[in-house]
Amino acid sequence: MLGKYQKYLVILTILMAMACTAAAADSTSPLYASNSEASLDARPEYKGIAKVRSGSPGVTKVRPSFGFSSGFDALSRFNPVTWGPDCWLPVPAKGQFVVAPRLFFATLHGKVARGVELTGGPSQVIDFDDHLGFKKTGNTIWSIGAMYQFRPRWGLTYSFSPMVIEGTQAPLTGFTFMGQTFATGNVLHAKWERYEHRAGLFFDISRSANSMTRLYADWLHLRDRLSLGAAITGGATAVTWDNPKNMAVVGLEFEKCLKNYRGNTLALTGKGGVAFLDDNVGYEAEAALNYLIPIKTGRYGFVKGGYRYVDLKRDKTNSLFHTTMDGAFLELGFLF
16 A cells, blocks of 8 residues: 555656646746846835945945855746746637547556356455456556537536456466356466446536636446456356446546646646446546647647546445556547
């Protein structure tokens, strides 16, 4: 558990370093350099400042100090906490679409158990890695998402994500699955298929020039299909568990503008939600940096990269299906 939190901390540190790098590049822009020129406010009751000769009595030349502390004054310009008040965040207008394909580089953990339905026979917990040979890392999952803003603060979303993972391995220990016994030493071929359809409605709770907070409610349809068979028979299926589920997902999403740079925008995004119904419960969370690039008036493309965590569990008597996926993701999108 401690190692997982350390991994989250490292990822957030990397994201923050990326943001600071963009801010450092922006600090040299003429757009912001002109704003740094402060003027003197001379009220009528005060005398204005006159020129003073260096040789006048009582005038001492002072050389500016470039000590150790002056370096921290320069670093304060890169503090992300102070970003945003003068930043403009582009958002979809009424009648616009967003299409965004995504790649999810997932680390996979999973456990499953299934007894005999009619007799209620014993079920044993099967690990995806130790028993079925599914690799934990190196899983690339693609998806495609779309959004339509049909009202100034209301919109519709849809996404589709297919996944097929196969593994061949001799189980470390024997086990029983759906009444079929798989002994230690016999090479086993396993296949896991998951097809995800997700459609929902969102409402922008608050929207300002530099931030947005959104409430979303989705319908989620997942179809998990797990097939096991002996590799010596060419992977012929011995048992198959087809486990479809329909769930509701409710959560919050926010986006905060960090910096505008030569017409482009750097923003911080976050998302968190809870899934429930159909004897299942799940959680999702993600954090990312979004870089938006204008294409023409009212249209833009964006590149988003960050970290995503998804946990889904069905834990009933004689029936367990628990999967966790987490890792980096990369998304390219277009608004038109």
